Amino acid sequence: MLKVVHYINQFFGQIGGEDKADTPPLVKEGPVGPGLALQQALGDQGKVVATIICGDSYFNEHVDEALAEILGMVEQYQPDLFVAGPAFFAGRYGIACATVCKAVQEKFGIPVVTGMYPENPGVDLCKKDVYVIKTGDSAAQMKDAVTKMVKLALKLVNKEEVGSPEEEGYIPRGIRKNYFAQERGSKRAVDMLVKKLKGEPYTTELPMPEFDRVPPAPAVKDISKALVALVTSGGIVPKGNPDHIESSSASKFGKYDLEGIEALSPETHQTAHGGYDPVYANEDPNRVLPVDVMRELEKEGKIGKLHRYYYATVGNGTPVAKAQQYGQAIAKELKDAGVQAVILTST
């Protein structure tokens, strides 16, 4: 029977929520949380011998140490297969799954599989090297995700041929494979063109990679004369969250006045973010939106002026399209106001 080691975060590992996100790696015998679904899907073909649990913040803040510890734990069990997640749309968890999978594959040469929502930042980190099953954006899709992950994992272990991304449900890895088509290329191309002209759906055989890189804006000549704005995805809002910005999947951003405010305080501001432990930001919101230091620098003439308004949203499970939309709207307002440089802080 195959020995399987499973990697999950503190939340799925039933250690706790954001207040436990700084938990260092630990190992438990047998399956935990989503490991039960994994064990069920494996049936009698494999056994989840151990579960490695690590806090999402701990992993991302101490990548090298965490990775070394985790690899040590994997080594103890000599598994035949390594499974991480699924991480759905959880960014830090996705980065952890991606990093751990790549390292385990490289060090032990065993098959690894993970699962993520396509917009998870972990996808781009590992999709070229690792099979990432495409999942929905929440744990409601756990069973479907785990079923696909196991199906693919067993194929990898048994060295069976892996089908296309569409057939197996993984995120395309950018690998081209030769195959014998039923019809010759010229006919397929004309068929596609005819469909396109008719406005019917068609599937290209050569998808173009998406490169959306923005060239760096030119440097600010003299910051001591510039109007500088603060923007944050860390969810810092006036006390009481007047615009009701959601703690995740935020549907809006807020614009807030800093006139007469020398520093943020727990009495005036708070965080609305649901994706990190709010204790430190609520204790001192300047830890996320550094108004106190910006005011000092303004007084000392190190920056020209701090823009009167700051912009904030909650970057937690925010679809890329929404973030783009907020970014464009904020950029327009800042440009119209004559702002010359922006400091954007993220948690």
Next chain:
Amino acid sequence: MVKELERAGLPTVHICTIVPISKTVGANRIVPAVAIPHPLGNPELSKEEEKALRRKIIGRALEALQTDIDTQTVFEWQ
């Protein structure tokens, strides 16, 4: 958001804890932060030390804004 601000021609520095995410997203000027729940602070320090730390990070961010770059650049401060 960082990318849209830069696309509009606004030099933008991204202060963030998870540098790989910032790189994936496409930020150009990146300054690493302290920790996820307190990117520009450290509750283990005294108030004065913490503010000094915050000034150091912002100082680096201001340098980044005044530096011409061709490609994604991480401005370390530690």
